[in-house]
Amino acid sequence: MSHILITTDYLRPGDESDQYLRGHGHTTVHEPMTGRRDPESLVAALAGTDAALVANEPLTAEVLSRAPRLRALVRTGVGYDSIDIAAAGKLGITVSNLPGVNANAVAEYTLGLLLAAARHLVHSATGVRAGSWPREDGHELRGSTLGLIGYGAAARAVVPLARAFGMNVLCTTNVPETERTDPAVRFVELSELLATADYVSVHTALTDRTRGLLDASAFARMKTTAILINTARGAIVDEPALADAVRTGGIAGAALDVVHEEPLPADSPLRDVDGIVVHSHLAGQTAEARRASGIKGAEEVVAALDGRPRFAVNTLFLQSR
Structure with missing residues (x-):
C-alpha cells in the first residue's frame, strides 16, 4: 500500500480518481494548491508520500531531496516546467505528464480568445458595465492568418477549428518533418510567421530555448494590427516588452491566459494597458478535461508505482543513475 498526495x-x-487509487489499495490525502506554496509547506505535504498527483507547484531539487519516500510524480496536465525532472530522475523519481488530455479544451478556448479579441468583446462588456455603449468595428476571422507557435496536441486541435472559420494557418515547430503532414497547415520559420500572421497563438512548451522567445525584437517583426494569444506558459513572453509594444502601437493587443507569475501581481507591467486582457489560466479547465485529467492521472500513478509509467518525461535521467 502506498501513500498518495493529491x-x-x-x-x-471520493471522486473517480480517488476511488480508483483507493480501489488499488492505496491511501490518499488531498492538499489542494491555492495561490503560491512556499518550499517548506511543499516539503511538509510530501512527508511520508510515495507518489503525488500535482498541479503547478515548484518541485525543485531541494524540495525533492527532502521527500525520501517519493517514487512517482504525475502532473494533471501537459506542462511540467515546474518540476526539476533531472533532479527527480537522479533521485529515482519518475515524472509523468498527461499529453493531450486537455487539447480540445485548450483549442476551443483559443478560438474563444481569438473571437473575443477580433470583436472587442471584453472592451464592449466592460464599457456597458461602466455605463457607456461601445460600438467599435471588429474584424472577421475569415480570410485572416493564424500563426501557431508549436505543434503539440492543442495546436493540432486548433487547426480544424480555425479552418472552419476560414482562417489560413501557419505553424513554426521543431517536430520532425514526418509529423508535418496536415495539408491545412503551412510550416514556416518563426520570422516569417511573425511577419505574416494576424493572430499569433502560443502552444509550445517552456524550455530554455523558448523562455523569453517573444521579446521586443519579436514584437517589432509583427504587424501593427496583430494580436498575441498565449495559452501555453507565461514566461515564453517578455511581459515588459509586450506591454511596451501594445502601449506604443507596435502590435494591436494581447489575450493572455497565462502570465509569468500567477496570480497576476499588483505591480505587473501588464496591468492597465489598453489592449491587453489577462485571464486566470482557464484554457484547460473544463469539466470534461478535469475529469479526464483525474482519471488518467490516477491510472498513471498506479502504473508508475508498478514500475511501468506510460508517459514518463524523465526516462533519460532515470537511466543515467
Missing part, C-alpha cells in the same frame, strides 16, 4: 485543486476526496 494537490490539484479540482480533485476531491
